[in-house]
């Protein structure tokens with residue numbers, strides 16, 4: 062039986078075009094942006110909690126939004142490279 066893993070291995074190394082996939086690079090940038098937004102909010106939340114200047118619950122919704130955007134970006138990226146086989 063041909064698993065997805067062996068399919069991927071079979072594809073790896075045969076296609077330079079797939080390794081340079083621009084769709085993957087785009088998804089990667091979206092993921093990086095979403096990840097850095099999330100880190101920023103988490104850092105701000107931590108700082109606010111330490112200072113006691115801003116109620117931590119103020120961050121609830123933006124933080125959840127950032128987390129869900131990061132998850133979506135991550136899933137989209139992983140799904141793409143799995144289906145397209147475009148990684149080094």
Ligand SMILES: [Zn+2]
Nearest residue numbers: 082085145147
């Ligand atoms: Zn691709």
